[in-house]
Amino acid sequence: xxxxxxxxxxxxxxxxxxxxxxxxxxxxxxxxxxxxxxxxxxxxxxxxxxxxxxxxxxxxxxxxxxxxxxxxxxxxxxxxxxxxxxxxxxxxxxxxxxxxxxxxxxxxxxxxxxxxxxxxxxxxxxxxxxxxxxxxxxxxxxxxxxxxxxxxxxxxxxxxxxxxxxxxxxxxxxxxxxxxxxxxxxxxxxxxxxxxxxxxxxxxxxxxxxxxxxxxxxxxxxxxxxxxxxxxxxxxxxxxxxxxxxxxxxxxxxxxxxxxxxxxxxxxxxxxxxxxxxxxxxxxxxxxxxxxxxxxxxxxxxx
Amino acid sequence: xxxxxxxxxxxxxxxxxxxxxxxxxxxxxxxxxxxxxxxxxxxxxxxxxxxxxxxxxxxxxxxxxxxxxxxxxxxxxxxxxxxxxxxxxxxxxxxxxxxxxxxxxxxxxxxxxxxxxxxxxxxxxxxxxxxxxxxxxxxxxxxxxxxxxxxxxxxxxxxxxxxxxxxxxxxxxxxxxxxxxxxxxxxxxxxxxxxxxxxxxxxxxxxxxxxxxxxxxxxxxxxxxxxxxxxxxxxxxxxxxxxxxxxxxxxxxxxxxxxxxxxxxxxxxxxxxx
Numbered sequence: 152x153x154x155x156x157x158x159x160x161x162x163x164x165x166x167x168x169x170x171x172x173x174x175x176x177x178x179x180x181x182x183x184x185x186x187x188x189x190x191x192x193x194x195x196x197x198x199x200x201x202x203x204x205x206x207x208x209x210x211x212x213x214x215x216x217x218x219x220x221x222x223x224x225x226x227x228x229x230x231x232x233x234x235x236x237x238x239x240x241x242x243x244x245x246x247x248x249x250x251x252x253x254x255x256x257x258x259x260x261x262x263x264x265x266x267x268x269x270x271x272x273x274x275x276x277x278x279x280x281x282x283x284x285x286x287x288x289x290x291x292x293x294x295x296x297x298x299x300x301x302x303x304x305x306x307x308x309x310x311x312x313x314x315x316x317x318x319x320x321x322x323x324x325x326x327x328x329x330x331x332x333x334x335x336x337x338x339x340x341x342x343x344x345x346x347x348x349x350x351x352x353x354x355x356x357x358x359x360x361x362x363x364x365x366x367x368x369x370x371x372x373x374x375x376x377x378x379x380x381x382x383x384x385x386x387x388x389x390x391x392x393x394x395x396x397x398x399x400x401x402x403x404x405x406x407x408x409x410x411x412x413x414x415x416x417x418x419x420x421x422x423x424x425x426x427x428x429x430x431x432x433x434x435x436x437x438x439x440x441x442x443x444x445x446x447x448x449x450x451x452x453x454x
Numbered sequence: 455x456x457x458x459x460x461x462x463x464x465x466x467x468x469x470x471x472x473x474x475x476x477x478x479x480x481x482x483x484x485x486x487x488x489x490x491x492x493x494x495x496x497x498x499x500x501x502x503x504x505x506x507x508x509x510x511x512x513x514x515x516x517x518x519x520x521x522x523x524x525x526x527x528x529x530x531x532x533x534x535x536x537x538x539x540x541x542x543x544x545x546x547x548x549x550x551x552x553x554x555x556x557x558x559x560x561x562x563x564x565x566x567x568x569x570x571x572x573x574x575x576x577x578x579x580x581x582x583x584x585x586x587x588x589x590x591x592x593x594x595x596x597x598x599x600x601x602x603x604x605x606x607x608x609x610x611x612x613x614x615x616x617x618x619x620x621x622x623x624x625x626x627x628x629x630x631x632x633x634x635x636x637x638x639x640x641x642x643x644x645x646x647x648x649x650x651x652x653x654x655x656x657x658x659x660x661x662x663x664x665x666x667x668x669x670x671x672x673x674x675x676x677x678x679x680x681x682x683x684x685x686x687x688x689x690x691x692x693x694x695x696x697x698x699x700x701x702x703x704x705x706x707x708x709x710x711x712x713x714x715x716x717x718x719x720x721x722x723x724x725x726x727x728x
Contacts, residue, residue: 179532179533181529182529182530182532182533183529183533183536185525185526185529186526186529186530186533186536186540186544189522189525189526189529189540189544189603190540190543190544192600192603193543193544193546193547193600193603193604194543196558196559196562196600197547197558199562199569200558200561203561211567212566212567214567215566215567215568215569215572216561216562216567216568216569300686300687300690300703380548380549383551384549384550384551384552386551386552386553386664386665386668387664387665387687390668391691402551402553402554402665405551405553405554405557405669406553406668406669408557409557409560409669409672410672413672420561420567423557423561424557424558424561427554427557427558430551430554431549431550431551431554434549434550434551435546435549435550437549438545438546438548438549439542439546442541442542442545446545446608446612449608449609450608450609450612
């Protein structure tokens with residue numbers, strides 16, 4: 152076969168099809184079976200949890216989780232959103248949702264600002280011991296918060312930041328994950344831009360604001376989406392930090408729900424599941440709406 | 455420049471200060487005990503049991519989510535119709551918080567109402583999550599794997615899609631067996647992705663599953679299996695054993711450090727290849 156022939160056969164789809172085992176109208180059954188199986192595994196627990204949350208808790212207790220559609224849907228969800236829940240009765244579902252949004256957005260914005268500035272300093276400034284500083288920062292900050300909960304807790308306690316939004320968000324931001332993204336991106340920005348900016352008399356700050364920030368807009372959006380989901384889903388740190396129930400997030404509230412269930416005669420399964428649904432809807436919605444951007448940003452990590 | 459230096463140094467200072475505070479329990483306000491905390495931690499039977507469970511848990515969760523993610527990604531890459539629908543349906547579990555996954559898991563494995571318990575009872579397996587050590591462990595493994603599969607799926611799919619068509623065509627001409635083509639051409643091309651995911655999965659299984667585990671043991675671990683991170687939390691905040699908890703933290707930090715170095719070496723090697 153000559154090269155031209157090969158190219159021709161490559162350009163025409165199915166000109167030389169690989170012999171595949173079971174095809175049905177060109178569609179491979181095996182792959183669809185695998186995918187359907189996967190979709191079932193992924194979705195079934197959520198669907199069951201959702202349908203069960205629309206039933207009365209006594210019925211659930213007697214008959215197990217439900218697969219149909221119950222009549223208690225609006226009642227359950229309005230109870231969860233509006234009822235004075237928790238131990239002191241100061242917190243409602245709405246308030247927790249609000250706190251979750253504050254945490255998610257604050258975390259995402261803070262993370263972008265910090266990691267962008269850090270990456271900017273690393274890429275564009277030559278200061279003494281730059282490499283050393285680089286390694287120290289990455290070594291220390293790559294440690295997940297879970298490992299350094301005790302020291303972090305003590306620092307925040309001594310600063311008097313327990314039960315504040317600042318204390319909730321700041322320690323979570325102090326990690327290097329986002330810096331990698333920006334470092335890689337800044338390195339790919341052509342040096343000519345920097346030179347041109349210098350000739351035009353821009354200082355370091357202007358170069359960052361007027362040139363790098365607009366260039367990295369897509370990047371920032373992608374990171375924002377990922378970080379929003381990560382921030383929203385924080386559990387351990389908010390659990391330790393917030394003893395005041397008015398600062399509870401939805402994800403933190405899940406623990407409260409669980410503790411309430413242990414003591415009860417007939418646990419309120421429906422309300423617990425409704426809470427779980429509320430806690431999962433915003434992050435799921437965000438990644439579904441911005442799917443393309445989200446995947447792009449996520450996969451960037453690897454490079 | 456000054457502002458940037460402040461922002462640049464602030465996280466570093468924070469980290470260094472944290473590391474001093476870590477030393478505090480055994481160098482500062484407490485009496486100096488040297489390495490006793492480590493010795494107590496490492497030789498304690500409770501710690502060894504926890505470490506053993508953590509190892510089993512981490513290995514199974516990492517490998518199972520890799521395998522399932524790869525299997526689904528390969529199929530999703532091959533189908534022509536409904537590709538984006540499958541992708542959407544398969545990836546959204548990623549956004550669910552670990553404790554939320556844990557809560558749903560608790561319901562599904564509940565003694566009274568859980569359909570999965572009823573299901574395994576058909577095979578004569580009386581599953582008692584929260585009572586039996588390994589039954590609880592298996593529930594944790596299933597929930598944690600379920601939560602991690604979409605992540606692997608996304609990475610594998612994008613890895614598969616970035617393989618140039620010319621390579622695929624060439625492979626198709628050279629080798630007729632699809633299975634062999636996958637193992638000799640596609641899989642080696644995915645090796646960097648696999649390795650990257652493996653490290654991320656290990657980190658996930660060791661640290662981020664805290665929420666799932668906390669919900670499944672219902673905040674009262676008792677005799678249930680827990681991971682090392684959970685033990686740090688329990689000893690430090692519940693048991694008030696600050697020194698012992700800190701020593702355990704340091705051990706975990708060393709593990710993370712090893713993983714980080716592995717990751718860096720991978721990145722450097724890839725740069726080298728390019």
